[in-house]
Amino acid sequence: MPLTFLTADRAFDTADDVALPHDDRDRWQRPYRPGPWRVGASALLLLVASFVLxxxxxxxxxxxxxSAGTVFGVALVAIACALRLLRMGVWVSARGVRQVGFFVxxxxxxxxxxxxxxxQQPVRWLGLPRTVQGxxxxxRRRGRGAGEALPPLLTSHNADFLARPEGFDRASDAVEAWAAEYRIG
Structure with missing residues (x-):
């Protein structure tokens, strides 16, 4: 049985000269794979949702x-939370960079x-209040809201890159390459 998702995964490992394995630069795309912590948390949430269903x-x-409708609604909320958790991260396109959070x-x-x-700076460990050096x-941006401090796009200790320093390096290099290619000035 062919596992097509594994071949798409290899495109990240073999594409040395391009930031992303896709050619469509107008489509929002994530320049890295979701990390095992994020995927594991979503899988557990979907497991709970299956029991609730x-x-x-x-x-x-x-x-x-x-009462069945109420419990079914709880299961739908759990499924929506799991899908939103998988969607979180940094997305890039020719239009800009998008940081997708759980709510914002x-x-x-x-x-x-x-x-x-x-x-190098103190970063939050798995998004929790505890900070570690990472x-x-x-x-850094100009224009309206330039003085506003933006949260970091990626950190070496978030759910996508904890214990995957090479993944963080590739993802940050990819976003930096997009910024160098598309920014003005």
Whole structure:
């Protein structure tokens, strides 16, 4: 049985001269694979959702439709949270860079980017309040909101790059290459 998702995964490892294995630069795309912590948390959330869906079916068969609908709604919220968790991260296109969070997404056009660089600084460990010394990819921008401090785009200790320093290096290099190619000035 061919596993096509594995061949797409190899494109990141073999593409040395291009930042992304895609040719369509107008489409929003993530320049790295989601990390094992993010995928594992989403998988556990989907596992919980499957048990809640099973409970909704049992309640629908034996109980009232209103309570089954409530439990079914809880399962849908869990599935939506798992999918949003997988969607989180940094996305790039010819229009700019987008940082997708769980609740808020922030887009910065390339015209506003002055520089994108990797710096050593205290970073949050898995998004928790605890900070450790690590690397972060930060954007400096001009124009409206230039004095506003932007959170780091990527860190070496977030859910995508914890224990994957080479993945962080490739992803930050890819975003820096996009910034160098599309920014003005």
């Amino acid at each position: 099973f409970a909704a079916v049992v309640i629908a068969a034996t109980g009232t439709a209103g 997404s922030r887009t910065v056009p390339w015209e506003q980017v002055v520089e994108a660089r990797t710096v 690397q972060a990819l930060v954007l």
